[in-house]
Amino acid sequence: MTDPTRVLIIDDHPLFRRGLSQLLELARSFALVGEAASGQEGIELARRLDPDLILLDLNMTGMSGVETLSTLRDLGIESRIILVTVSNAPEDLVAAIRAGADGYILKDNEPDEMLALIDAAMHGRTAISPELTSLLATALREERIVEQRSQVALTERETAILKYLAAGMSNKLIARELDIMEGTVKVHIRNLLKKLKFRSRVEAAVWAVANGLS
Amino acid sequence: MTDPTRVLIIDDHPLFRRGLSQLLELARSFALVGEAASGQEGIELARRLDPDLILLDLNMTGMSGVETLSTLRDLGIESRIILVTVSNAPEDLVAAIRAGADGYILKDNEPDEMLALIDAAMHGRTAISPELTSLLATALREERIVEQRSQVALTERETAILKYLAAGMSNKLIARELDIMEGTVKVHIRNLLKKLKFRSRVEAAVWAVANGLS
DNA sequence: ACATAACTACCCATTAAGGGGTAGATCGCC
DNA sequence: GGCGATCTACCCCTTAATGGGTAGTTATGT
Secondary structure, three states, rough: OOEEEEEEEEEEOOHHHHHHHHHHHOOEEEEEEEOOOHHHHHHHHHHHOOOOEEEEEOOOOOOOOOHHHHHHOOOOOOEEEEEEEEEOOOHHHHHHHHOOOOOOEEOOOOOOHHHHHHHHOOOOOOOHHHHHHHHHHHHHHHHHHHHHHHHOOOOOHHHHHHHHHOOOOHHHHHHHHHOOHHHHHHHHHHHHHHHOOOHHHHHHHHHHHOOOOO | OOOEEEEEOOOOOHHHHHHHHHHHHHHEEEEEEEEEHHHHHHHHHHHHHOOOEEEOOOOOOOOOOHHHHHHHHHHOOOOOOEEEEEOOOOHHHHHHHHHOOOOEEEOOOOOOHHHHHHHHHOOOEEEEOOOHHHHHHHHHOOOOOOOOOOOOOOOOHHHHHHHHHHHOOOOHHHHHHHOOHHHHHHHHHHHHHHHHOOHHHHHHHHHHHOOOOO
């Protein structure tokens, strides 16, 4: 048998730490090496212990779970990190995944299921409670709605000007480039902002760059 | 008991159509109203029959599954559409979800599981084979913009403000976000523009986005 | 104790950008 | 011919952004 997985638990609820550690004991292949009651303390311990797995509570007073996670990753901690939470809010999940979580488990999952998910995370997969899968899909789909901006019919001139905008050029420069009056450029900018529902050239430029219209 | 779910199957493999239809027969709550062996034929039938559910093969010769799906959605077909496939390639999955799929099921799933997923899709959830969940997470994570500290020495505040700039925000909004005066934001902007040798916030924002500074 | 850097806040000024309008020229289409 | 879309150009005005200055506070290191 291989060495047990060295686990650190970060949660400000003593009772839940207790529950988790008992669950891990049951599974026998885990060794609890540390417990922390706050993000700061958890970060300290993580640096000192370099555990294989960190179980991290999302909803903590003071430093939140996602903040703690970000800090851990910034510090170069490469442990598998699983967020344990009662929240099924999409934004929490997406934020956690983006911040580098390896898993996202609901506290009310069955113990069996939790162990299975933890196991999945330890084997390199991203472990997410099945109830949350559709949330991920929704998050992806919402980005698709943003893409509908690219479906809006810009005229040839507007598209050209958006490209110059995405290069960071001022109205004056664009006018010189296209050999038209600056006022005319303003008209086109005004129209394209309205069509794409942007409130400023900066928003439009940022969007264009991020969507490869450079 | 409610009316059976009216199903259309689009797949160019006769054998698999057969298998699917038998599976649905078993479940009793489905009525197969049409079968198509190609994307074109499927679109025809979908328009005529307006089924409740469309099971669509991803890997078809000629018109692909995703193409067919896009066309169906463009035509205003509002049936639940589940892609059935052998592919576990992330890009296929992401493309399908983006194109408006309500589900994505692997052909080698157990019949029980397939029925459960189809049922989930019919109840408004996005049904995705559990094996694919981590792919979705990965897709999301790759879009996570990693902060790349540039070699130029920006202060902490300037870096923070550059991020907001890269989000297209105005001085006023940034000030509100950071809870400082708009004039102070202007100072920081002025300083960072000078340090990075930009002539406008748009140039800075465009550069920041292109260089992955969220 | 002193110097420095960073953050804050305000003063001044000019230019850039955004939002509304009218209007002429050109082109394709019913 | 008339209609609508597009591109052009100008009018108006308000707001946003930029570039310069001084200056107080805090923290950090010499």
